[in-house]
Every structure is written in C-alpha cells, then in structure tokens.
Amino acid sequence: xxxxxxxxxxxxxxxxxxxxxxxxxxxxxxxxxxxxxxxxxxxxxxxxxxxxxxxxxxxxxxxxxxxxxxxxxxxxxxxxxxxxxxxxxxxxxxxxxxxxxxxxxxxxxxxxxxxxxxxxxxxxxxxxxxxxxxxxxxxxxxxxxxxxxxxxxxxxxxxxxxxxxxxxxxxxxxxxxxxxxxxxxxxxxxxxxxxxxxxxxxxxxxxxxxxxxxxxxxxxxxxxxxxxxxxxxxxxxxxxxxxxxxxxxxxxxxxxxxxxxxxxxxxxxxxxxxxxxxxxxxxxxxxxxxxxxxxxxxxxxxxxxxxxxxxxxxxxxxxxxxxxxxxxxxxxxxxxxxxxxxxxxxxxxxxxxxxxxxxxxxxxxxxxxxxxxxxxxxxxxxxxxxxxxxxxxxxxxxxxxxxxxxxxxxxxxxxxxxxxxxxxxxxxxxxxxxxxxxxxxxxxxxxxxxxxxxxxxxxxxxxxxxxxxxxxxxxxxxxxxxxxxxxxxxxxxxxxxxxxxxxxxxxxxxxxxxxxxxxxxxxxxxxxxxxxxxxxxxxxxxxxxxxxxxxxxxxxxxxxxxxxxxxxxxxxxxxxxxxxxxxxxxxxxxxxxxxxxxxxxxxxxxx
Numbered sequence: 001x002x003x004x005x006x007x008x009x010x011x012x013x014x015x016x017x018x019x020x021x022x023x024x025x026x027x028x029x030x031x032x033x034x035x036x037x038x039x040x041x042x043x044x045x046x047x048x049x050x051x052x053x054x055x056x057x058x059x060x061x062x063x064x065x066x067x068x069x070x071x072x073x074x075x076x077x078x079x080x081x082x083x084x085x086x087x088x089x090x091x092x093x094x095x096x097x098x099x100x101x102x103x104x105x106x107x108x109x110x111x112x113x114x115x116x117x118x119x120x121x122x123x124x125x126x127x128x129x130x131x132x133x134x135x136x137x138x139x140x141x142x143x144x145x146x147x148x149x150x151x152x153x154x155x156x157x158x159x160x161x162x163x164x165x166x167x168x169x170x171x172x173x174x175x176x177x178x179x180x181x182x183x184x185x186x187x188x189x190x191x192x193x194x195x196x197x198x199x200x201x202x203x204x205x206x207x208x209x210x211x212x213x214x215x216x217x218x219x220x221x222x223x224x225x226x227x228x229x230x231x232x233x234x235x236x237x238x239x240x241x242x243x244x245x246x247x248x249x250x251x252x253x254x255x256x257x258x259x260x261x262x263x264x265x266x267x268x269x270x271x272x273x274x275x276x277x278x279x280x281x282x283x284x285x286x287x288x289x290x291x292x293x294x295x296x297x298x299x300x301x302x303x304x305x306x307x308x309x310x311x312x313x314x315x316x317x318x319x320x321x322x323x324x325x326x327x328x329x330x331x332x333x334x335x336x337x338x339x340x341x342x343x344x345x346x347x348x349x350x351x352x353x354x355x356x357x358x359x360x361x362x363x364x365x366x367x368x369x370x371x372x373x374x375x376x377x378x379x380x381x382x383x384x385x386x387x388x389x390x391x392x393x394x395x396x397x398x399x400x401x402x403x404x405x406x407x408x409x410x411x412x413x414x415x416x417x418x419x420x421x422x423x424x425x426x427x428x429x430x431x432x433x434x435x436x437x438x439x440x441x442x443x444x445x446x447x448x449x450x451x452x453x454x455x456x457x458x459x460x461x462x463x464x465x466x467x468x469x470x471x472x473x474x475x476x477x478x479x480x481x482x483x484x485x486x487x488x489x490x491x492x493x494x495x496x497x498x499x500x501x502x503x504x505x506x507x508x509x510x511x512x513x514x515x516x517x518x519x520x521x522x523x524x525x526x527x528x529x530x531x532x533x534x535x536x537x538x539x540x541x542x543x544x545x546x547x548x549x550x551x552x553x554x555x556x557x558x559x560x561x562x563x564x565x566x567x568x569x570x571x572x573x574x575x576x577x578x579x580x581x582x583x584x585x586x587x588x589x590x591x592x593x594x595x596x597x598x599x600x601x602x603x604x605x606x607x
Contacts, residue, residue: 005180046077049162057082065112087234102126182206200429223249230255269346305337309369561604
C-alpha cells in the first residue's frame with residue numbers, strides 16, 4: 001500500500017471520494033449520513049480539540065462506548081494526530097473499565113453517556129492520569145466536576161475547541177498526520193480475557209497497512225461495497241472492518257444495536273457482511289423455526305429447495321460444470337424459497353465473512369445451499385486480526401482457509417498453531433514477560449490454539465490449548481468441536497462440554513426457545529416460562545434423543561453421557577461470555593458448580 005500511515009490513507013481517500021456518502025447512521029428515529037468531506041471536518045475538529053488539551057503523539061486515548069458513528073470519528077482523529085486509541089467494550093463492568101484505562105495510562109477518556117460515566121468513580125486511582133473526560137452524548141443536566149484534576153467536556157465543546165485551535169494553527173492537523181510512519185504505534189487493543197486478565201496488544205500503522213493489503217488480496221472488494229458495522233469496534237475484527245471501509249471506499253452503515261441487526265440489514269442492504277458465527281447461527285435458528293411453523297407444503301418446498309441447493313453447492317465446491325437441469329431446478333428453488341431469505345439480508349449480499357470463533361461446518365454448508373457463501377477466517381488480536389481466510393475461488397468448509405500472503409504458519413509437535421509474518425504484534429503493553437512467553441526467538445507467535453494443516457494448506461482449528469479436556473483415562477478431547485456439533489442442532493442454542501479428569505463428558509445446554517415452543521404446540525404442549533420448558537420431561541427426552549444422534553458421529557471417548565438444560569442463554573452481562581461471545585469457561589464452571597457436580601453423581605445415559 002503506497003501510504004506511510006493510516007492517517008495518510010484517510011486523508012488521501014477523503015480527497016478521492018469527497019462528496020460521496022461514507023457513513024450512514026440512525027439519529028432520533030431517522031437515518032442520516034456523513035460524506036467523506038463532512039467526516040474529515042469532524043475528525044479534524046476532534047483531533048485538534050485533543051491537541052489543544054495537550055494530547056501528544058503516542059499518548060493514549062480511551063473510548064468507552066457502543067458502536068456509533070462518533071466512535072469512528074474519534075478513532076480517526078486519534079490516528080491522525082498520532083495518539084493511540086484504547087477501545088473499551090461498552091458491556092465492560094466499571095472495574096474492567098478502570099483496569100484498562102489505568103493500565104493503558106490513558107490521559108483522555110471518551111464516555112458514551114452521562115449514565116455510563118455515573119457508573120465510574122472519577123476519583124479512583126486508576127483514573128489518576130486522565131486529565132479530561134469527554135461525553136459523546138451531551139448530558140441533559142450539568143454534571144458535577146469529576147475533580148480538580150479533571151474536566152468534563154461534551155464532544156461538541158471539544159469540536160469547538162478544535163475549530164478555534166485550527167484558526168490559529170491552520171496546518172497543524174495535516175502536519176501531524178503526514179509526520180507519521182509505519183513504525184509508529186497505532187493502538188492498544190485488550191484481549192477479551194477468556195482465560196485470565198486481558199493483555200494490551202500493541203500494534204503499529206505498519207501492521208494494519210500490511211493487513212489491509214493482505215485482506216484485499218485474499219478477498220477482493222471495491223468502492224461499490226456497502227457494509228453494516230455491528231461487530232464491536234472495541235474488538236480487532238470490528239476494527240479491521242472499520243479500517244477496510246476507508247481503505248477501499250465502502251459506504252458503511254452503523255447498526256443501531258445487535259438487537260436491531262435484522263431490521264437494519266433491510267435498510268442498509270449490505271453487499272458484504274463481516275460477522276461472528278453467533279449471528280449466522282441465530283439466523284439459521286430463525287429460518288428453521290419459521291419453516292417448522294409453516295404449512296406442510298412450505299416445509300416440503302424448503303426441504304426440496306435445500307436438497308437442490310446442496311447438490312448445486314457440491315458442484316461449485318468441486319469446480320465442476322453444473323448440469324443444466326440442476327441449474328434450472330436451483331433457479332426455481334431460489335424464486336420459491338431462497339429469495340425470501342436473501343430479502344432478509346437486503347437482497348444485495350454477495351459475500352459474508354466469519355471470524356472471531358469457530359463457525360460450525362453445518363451452518364456454512366446450509367447457507368451455501370441457500371446461495372450465500374460464508375468465508376471463514378482465523379486470527380487473533382496479536383496477529384493484527386487475521387492470518388488465515390478462505391477465498392472466493394478456493395474454500396473448504398470446516399477450515400479457516402489458507403494463510404494470507406506473506407504470513408507463515410506451522411503446527412508444533414504438541415499441535416499448537418504458530419504464526420510468523422509482518423502482521424505479528426509489537427508486544428504486550430507494559431508486559432515484557434508475557435511478550436517473551438508468546439513469541440520465541442525465531443519470531444514465531446504461539447497462538448494457544450490447537451489445529452492441523454491438510455495437504456492443500458488449509459488450516460483447521462480443533463480447540464484452545466488450555467481448553468483441551470484430559471479424561472481420567474488420559475485421553476485428550478477437544479470440547480469446541482463437540483459443542484459446535486451440538487449447536488448445529490436446531491433445538492440447541494448454546495453448549496458447553498466438560499469432563500476434565502472424569503470418566504465421561506457432560507454438557508450444559510440452552511434451548512432455542514422458539515423452536516421448542518413450535519414443536520410443543522404440535523404436541524399440545526404449552527410452556528409458561530423458560531424454567532418450565534428447560535425441566536419439562538418431554539423437552540428433556542427430546543434433547544436426550546438429539547444428543548444420542550450426535551454421539552453417533554463421535555468417537556466413544558468424545559460422546560456426551562449426561563447433560564443439563566439451563567433455562568437461559570449464557571450472556572455477556574452475566575460475564576459468562578466475553579464481549580465477542582466466547583465462553584468464559586471458568587466463570588460458567590464456577591457459577592453452575594453444584595449442577596455440574598450433581599450431573600456427575602447421576603448415572604450416565606445409554607447410547
């Protein structure tokens with residue numbers, strides 16, 4: 001890429017696209033937009049406002065907010081003045097916010113709202129270096145001072161400060177932006193902390209300049225793309241999507257929330273979709289539920305359409321010419337069945353990308369049969385988001401694809417995946433020991449994931465190294481593989497498999513309530529609450545039979561021999577999931593300790 005920094009890239013793209021729409025967002029019930037020029041003006045004002053507050057190159061600026069257009073504006077402002085953005089998940093607890101802001105030594109903290117700010121203790125020692133707090137949403141009532149050493153400003157006030165600074169220092173913004181080089185630090189993204197305390201991953205402009213080029217080479221896109229940004233901007237996957245928007249000249253629509261994604265898809269009508277597996281799993285579950293609730297004719301047509309789509313998919317995957325009869329049948333299936341599903345995605349979707357967690361192969365195959373190709377990729381925050389991805393013309397479902405151009409991958413003797421290349425992070429911020437543990441003397445980053453590479457070079461992830469279950473017989477079992485198999489069942493929403501140092505495996509499960517409710521109606525059953533549904537003998541028997549069917553696909557030592565149905569899904573709010581929807585296994589084990597112990601006391605069920 002012919003840029004020295006992401007700041008230079010941003011300013012270059014502003015010149016190129018000018019009055020075209022860059023961002024679309026909902027405000028007060030209406031959809032509004034910013035052009036590239038309007039975006040640039042706001043970025044300049046925020047950036048110079050920060051400079052007027054004394055923010056210098058390499059200073060850290062934290063953002064504690066949900067996704068919104070202002071998040072992107074603040075990030076680009078930080079990038080252009082050489083400050084490091086420190087993203088903080090909107091769902092973080094006050095203690096987590098204080099820990100990250102304190103560890104990163106941030107001097108400015110952007111907070112989404114007065115309500116969020118009230119949850120924080122401004123006098124806490126972790127905020128001792130924070131000189132200014134900026135509220136993104138203007139407070140309806142004046143806020144009390146956060147202390148003598150801090151000022152509370154609104155984003156509008158900060159922008160006004162930037163406008164005044166610009167009048168006296170007209171070249172300051174561009175001078176700062178064009179002074180940056182690839183070696184300059186860009187951001188500190190804290191890992192989600194599934195197995196311990198989050199670590200601050202420090203990356204540079206050069207890391208993401210490489211990443212943008214490598215991703216575009218693997219999955220080409222154009223400036224005609226439209227995306228719907230709902231991945232958390234605090235996560236590296238959401239962040240690289242945000243960078244690709246500017247690098248390639250997309251039009252980016254911001255989802256109002258995760259709960260409104262389905263509705264926002266029909267408004268923004270994306271051509272490209274970046275998502276974690278949970279979104280595709282939820283869509284799969286909703287489709288199955290609606291089919292189950294339909295008439296006998298509708299269920300027959302759907303099964304027929306999927307069967308035709310699966311045959312069509314096999315020819316596509318193998319690169320073979322599709323027989324004309326099958327092509328005609330597939331066109332008919334699209335008109336009668338698939339077009340309604342495509343309509344839910346906005347009718348323009350040409351490509352979907354999945355990352356952040358394993359995508360069950362059954363889900364990828366299901367959507368491909370419907371005419372939607374999901375390309376699964378793999379990476380970590382430490383690999384600047386991506387190191388492997390499937391390609392449009394070369395993909396294997398169940399794998400995370402081939403390495404990006406310029407990236408090396410090797411599987412060690414113990415099965416751990418090692419990665420080396422220009423995308424490997426600079427180090428963990430203020431944690432030299434953890435950096436030394438993660439990277440060896442030859443530059444290989446030890447991912448902590450277990451996997452295998454097939455003859456064609458496709459990587460398959462089997463589990464996290466620390467998550468592997470070792471049974472009492474000494475056999476190693478990968479729980480994620482079994483969990484994905486269970487979750488592929490339309491009746492099961494979530495699953496956590498355990499059995500370390502035990503004779504057999506068991507599972508905590510949650511239900512697809514809509515699917516169970518529809519099936520229950522056909523049996524004359526009604527459930528007054530999730531608790532009643534989870535404990536009902538008919539439901540327990542139904543799930544037991546489904547597990548028996550899944551067990552037939554597993555080796556004897558991998559089979560689930562007991563289970564418990566929980567009434568509610570695992571959630572981020574209860575800290576059972578990370579903000580990127582990964583299981584916090586230790587939290588779940590501790591929270592349901594008594595239930596787990598009771599399961600082990602019960603006799604296992606027969607296969």
